[in-house]
Amino acid sequence: MNHRRTRVPVALVCTALFCTPFLWDRAVGAPVAPDALFHQGSDFDPDTHPGKALYQTHCASCHEGAVLKAPHREFLETMTVRAVLDAQQSGIMRQQSEHLSAIQRQHIAEYLTRTPLADYRPPEPPPACPDNTDFDRDAPPATVGWGYDPRRFVPAEVADLDRDSVAGLKLKWALAFPGATRARSQPVVAMNTVFVGSQDGTLYALDLDTGCARWTTNVGAEVRTAIVVEPWTHDTHLDHNPRLFFGDLLGRAYAVDALTGEVLWKHRLDPHPNATITGSPLFFNNTLYVPISSLEVTTAANPAYPCCTFRGSLVALNPDSGKILWRHYSVTETTRQRGETTAGTPIMAPSGGGVWTSPTPDPNRSLIYHGSGQNYSAPADDNSDAIFAVDMTTGKRRWHRQVTENDVWTPACILKTSNCTTDGGLDFDIAASILLIDLNDSRQILIAGQKSGRPLSSCAPHPTHPGRCLPAAACR
Numbered sequence: 157m158n159h160r161r162t163r164v165p166v167a168l169v170c171t172a173l174f175c176t177p178f179l180w181d182r183a184v185g186a187p188v189a190p191d192a193l194f195h196q197g198s199d200f201d202p203d204t205h206p207g208k209a210l211y212q213t214h215c216a217s218c219h220e221g222a223v224l225k226a227p228h229r230e231f232l233e234t235m236t237v238r239a240v241l242d243a244q245q246s247g248i249m250r251q252q253s254e255h256l257s258a259i260q261r262q263h264i265a266e267y268l269t270r271t272p273l274a275d276y277r278p279p280e281p282p283p284a285c286p287d288n289t290d291f292d293r294d295a296p297p298a299t300v301g302w303g304y305d306p307r308r309f310v311p312a313e314v315a316d317l318d319r320d321s322v323a324g325l326k327l328k329w330a331l332a333f334p335g336a337t338r339a340r341s342q343p344v345v346a347m348n349t350v351f352v353g354s355q356d357g358t359l360y361a362l363d364l365d366t367g368c369a370r371w372t373t374n375v376g377a378e379v380r381t382a383i384v385v386e387p388w389t390h391d392t393h394l395d396h397n398p399r400l401f402f403g404d405l406l407g408r409a410y411a412v413d414a415l416t417g418e419v420l421w422k423h424r425l426d427p428h429p430n431a432t433i434t435g436s437p438l439f440f441n442n443t444l445y446v447p448i449s450s451l452e453v454t455t456a457a458n459p460a461y462p463c464c465t466f467r468g469s470l471v472a473l474n475p476d477s478g479k480i481l482w483r484h485y486s487v488t489e490t491t492r493q494r495g496e497t498t499a500g501t502p503i504m505a506p507s508g509g510g511v512w513t514s515p516t517p518d519p520n521r522s523l524i525y526h527g528s529g530q531n532y533s534a535p536a537d538d539n540s541d542a543i544f545a546v547d548m549t550t551g552k553r554r555w556h557r558q559v560t561e562n563d564v565w566t567p568a569c570i571l572k573t574s575n576c577t578t579d580g581g582l583d584f585d586i587a588a589s590i591l592l593i594d595l596n597d598s599r600q601i602l603i604a605g606q607k608s609g610r611p612l613s614s615c616a617p618h619p620t621h622p623g624r625c626l627p628a629a630a631c632r
Contacts, residue, residue: 200270207267210260214252219429227406228429228455231377232268234405236356237276239376240265282331282360285368291415296388297346302436303384303401306514306589329367331360341402342382342436351400351414353379359400361417373417378405382436382514384444385414386475401444401475403433409446409471409478421478428466430455435513435589438524441548443481444473445517445524449510453532456566459499459573463566464507464532465491470515470524470544472551482551486511486528487539494535497574508532508564509539513589522548527586527604530563534578540564541584543604543612559604559612560584584608 202208218226232240244253244261253261262273298314299305312318333339333354341353349370350362355378361370384401388394398414407428411420425431426448435447448469456463467487471480486509495503509528516525523545531540541560546553565581568574588605595601604612 200266200272202267202270205263205267207263207265210256210264211267214256215264226429228451229268230451230455231406231430233270234378235269235376237265237269237271237273239357239374240268241273243376280334281372282362282367282369285363285366285370289363289368289370291347291349291370293347293393294390295347296390297344297385299387301344302342302382302514303344303439304387306438306516307591307593328365331362331367334358340378340380340434344383344385346385346398347414349414351383351385353381353383353402353404355379357404359383359402359412359417361414371417373412373419375404375408375410375419375422376406377408379403380405380432380434384437384439386439399475401437401439403437403446405432407431407433407448409433409437409444409473411475411478423473423478423480425471425473425480426466426469428452430466435511435515438515438517439475440517440524441519442475443548444475445515446471446473447511447513447515447526449512449529450508453508453510453529453566456532456575457568457571457573459497459568459575460501461575462502462504463568463575465504466507466510466532467491468508468510468528470511470526470546470551484544484546484551484553485509486526486542486544487531487537488553489537494533497577499574501574503533503577505533505535506531506537506539509542510585512585512587516590516592517548518545518592519548521545523554524548525590525592525602527588527590529585529587530560530565530581530583532564532566533575534564536562536564536581541586541606543586543590543602559586559606560608582608586612 219229241262243249266272300310300314301308336355338355343350343352345364348364350364353359357375357377357379359373359375359379363370379402381403386399399420400412400414403409407426408422408424410422413420425446428450430450430452431448432451433446434449438445448471450466452464452466455461467485469483469485472482474481487506489506491504491507493502494505497503508531511526512529513527518525526544528540528542531537538558541563542556542558544553544556560582563581563584564578565583566575569576585607586604587607591603593601593603606612
């Protein structure tokens with residue numbers, strides 16, 4: 157019997173990253189991934205566009221998961237048509253695209269971004285500052301907030317703002333990020349300048365007083381992290397231009413000259429095609445610590461995708477070169493095939509444990525703390541939804557404590573597809589930076605927030621008894 161295939165939308169899968177519409181195939185009773193994840197409301201017809209066949213012939217074999225370092229198509233769809241075209245013409249994909257004509261490269265870029273090049277208008281930049289607008293090298297960044305101290309408490313003397321002044325505040329200037337539907341990069345102020353990233357990959361250096369642009373630089377992918385300005389003090393100036401550190405959607409870490417916007421180095425920190433950087437890097441003791449997470453959790457909703465192979469990590473970098481000094485994986489065991497789903501797709505495990513937030517330094521114990529997210533595939537291990545204490549110098553794990561066991565979850569568990577091989581977990585990541593808090597009696601406590609909404613606390617080791625933890629009751 158021939159079945160007529162009809163498709164109706166039945167679900168909108170919302171994660172912390174984005175919402176993904178899926179379709180239901182009535183003939184087989186299974187969800188079918190749409191052709192594009194990020195452009196469902198567009199009038200662009202990808203099925204009739206010539207770029208579809210070109211992509212399938214020349215690109216899909218690498219960007220659909222076969223090549224480890226090739227970003228998945230879902231990542232490419234978040235970029236602008238100009239950025240995808242530039243990557244083929246003069247960027248990282250130039251060699252692979254040399255055999256294609258100019259119009260073929262244009263069609264591929266249009267297909268991926270669902271934007272005809274003729275319709276694309278680059279966003280208007282903010283007004284440029286006059287040439288005589290100088291950076292104030294006597295105004296270093298306040299070492300509070302993301303990238304310095306995840307407690308993010310800003311004293312009144314640092315903010316130059318007290319409680320009585322709040323009622324009298326008035327708008328001085330504003331910048332609407334061009335072509336953006338969200339703003340995730342927290343700004344930082346230094347040298348009388350506001351540094352901030354944006355969804356279209358533009359990094360801005362804006363005059364604090366007027367909002368004019370001292371410079372802008374586009375890195376080609378969304379900047380989600382805070383911009384971390386290399387710190388100095390009023391008494392000790394740097395012997396080089398201050399540097400900016402941040403990460404982007406494609407899992408690349410950057411160092412940029414704060415005075416010129418020149419990219420000094422950039423490195424992709426994880427070979428997994430779906431690796432990303434969402435948590436802000438931490439600059440501490442002339443080392444850059446970068447958390448690595450992943451969007452593979454969403455890719456796993458496709459029942460044909462072998463779920464899953466990503467393992468979260470924290471990476472320590474040399475800030476001068478970007479060279480990796482050490483890596484601490486949250487999931488320690490190497491991923492391997494553990495069986496097949498009911499659809500015949502390989503089950504790869506253990507996986508997940510993404511590090512979504514900025515790490516926390518503990519100089520007294522030479523430790524750095526970070527949390528992890530859920531496992532993506534079964535069987536689960538004891539590293540998901542956990543808190544880790546890592547040696548700041550070597551990257552060796554000192555201890556870890558799991559908060560929620562057997563938390564295996566991807567959007568496949570909402571859609572009830574074959575990639576959900578358990579009853580479905582809770583997705584209870586340690587989703588906020590861990591706080592190291594001083595108590596009144598010289599003790600310290602670690603506080604972590606979980607997506608369950610439940611705060612967690614534990615005493616840190618006593619300063620005079622390394623490795624020994626005080627009873628939890630003593631921390632109440």
